[in-house]
Structure formats: structure tokens, C-alpha cells
Amino acid sequence: MSVRTAAETAAGDVFGPVTVPVGRDTLVAYARASGDGNPIHQDEEFAKSVGLPDVIAHGMWTLGAAGSVVSAWAGGAGRVVEFGARFIKPVVVPAAGAEVLIDGTVKAVDPDTRCATLDVTVTSGGAKVLGRCTAVIQLD
Template identity: 70%
Template sequence: MAARPLADVAVGDVVGPVTVPVTRETLVAYAGASGDQNPIHQDEDVARSVGLPDVIAHGMWTMGAAGSVVSAWAGDPGRVVEFGTRFTKPVVVPTSGASIDVEGAVRTVDAETGRVTLDVTVTADGQKVLGRCVAVVRLD
């Protein structure tokens, strides 16, 4: 995939919105790949026993899914040089599945360094699930 040219990017440009689905199967696969086998991500009885409404997605899955939207926008995952966030709310994943909505806006464009800073918003069911989510992407 071709990288997005810096000349085609301006402050205020919008990324997305992109909806990323998540199912219980997604969580089982992520648990296997990450080694995070905490049962709150797979067993609704355990999740409810600790006060959660249902199974929740791994925070790092949520962050990674948001990062994949930024990578797709940049045209190359290697162009994402910084990505940080705070986890504000869990993504609840009932048996029917769920989704996150990812969108962003270009905050700064630095022609000297070829870097673009994006403010990224990630929500599930209309609630912000990642806060202070910022990506820095090298485009040139």
C-alpha cells in the first residue's frame, strides 16, 4: 500500500470514521496471541462476578484496532512513529458482538520533519473508550 503524501494532508483533515467489529471469537484469538488469558475477556460469569456488565475486550486489542485505522490512513504501519492513549472505559462484548468507532483529525503538520499529529477518538456504544489518544505519523 502506498504511503500518503505529506503534501496531501492539512490541519483539520478527518480520518474515518471507521467501524471495527469485535466478537467473542476475536477476544479468544487475541488472548491466544497476546498471552492475556484473563477470564474477564472470555467468561461472562467471571466478568459479572467482578462487577462488569459482560465480557470486555482487552484494552490493548482496542488500542491496536484504533492503531490499525491510523496505519491504514498513513498507507504503511511503519509510518506510525508514536501512538499513545489512556484507557477510559471498557468495550463490552456481548454474545452478539460489538464494535468500536475510530475517527481522527489532523492537529498539526510539520513540513520540516514530515510528521503529522492526529487526535484520535475511539467510542463504543457512543461512549469514549480511549482518552487522550494521539498518533504521530511520518509521511515524508
């Protein structure tokens, strides 16, 4: 099936994959902007001392990255009616950086409300990092 814009969406359509890079500089900037200075997001030694494999991305950064991809595909953040997910695995960010891969499928289109429900898949390092990630977008 061909990929269409959000305005032409039909059930079964897909979007992505979109790759979003994340480096430790991104995590430092996010920590400053969000006020979340937890050292598991910036200090490799500390992260490993608490049992993590390395520094991890903020869960809300990961959700925001996925939301940005959905809103760009939908034609703007104003078209996103609902968006949510469960955090199931952290995005590990080694010194060389990491990537988050985001794609999705249109699960259903409501012709009365002109809203589409999306199943969004978010992975990093080959593992799913967000579960039950869904969005509802306004088509027009």
C-alpha cells in the same frame, strides 16, 4: 473539508469513521495470541461476578484496533512515529458482539519534519473508550 490521503494531509483534515467489529471469537483468538487468559475477556459469568456488565475486550486489543486504522490511513505501520492513549472505559462485548468506531483529525503538520499529529477518537456503544489518543505520522 474533503478527506485526503495521509501524504496530502493538512491541519484540520479528518479520517474515518472506521468501524471495527469485535466478537467473543476475536477475544478468544487475541487471548491465545497474547497469552492474556484473564477470564473477564471470555467468561461472561466471571466478568459479571466481578462487577462488569459483560465480557470486555482486552485494552491492548482496543489500542491495536485503533493503531491499525491509523497505520492503514497513514500508508503503512512504518509511517507511524508515535502512538499512544489512555484506557478510560472498557469495550463491552455481549454475546452478539460489539463495534469500535475510530476517527480522527489532523491537529498539526510540521513542514520541516513532514510529520502530522493526529487526535484520534475511539468509541464503543456511544462512549469514548480511549482518551488522549494521539498519533504522529511521517507524511513522506
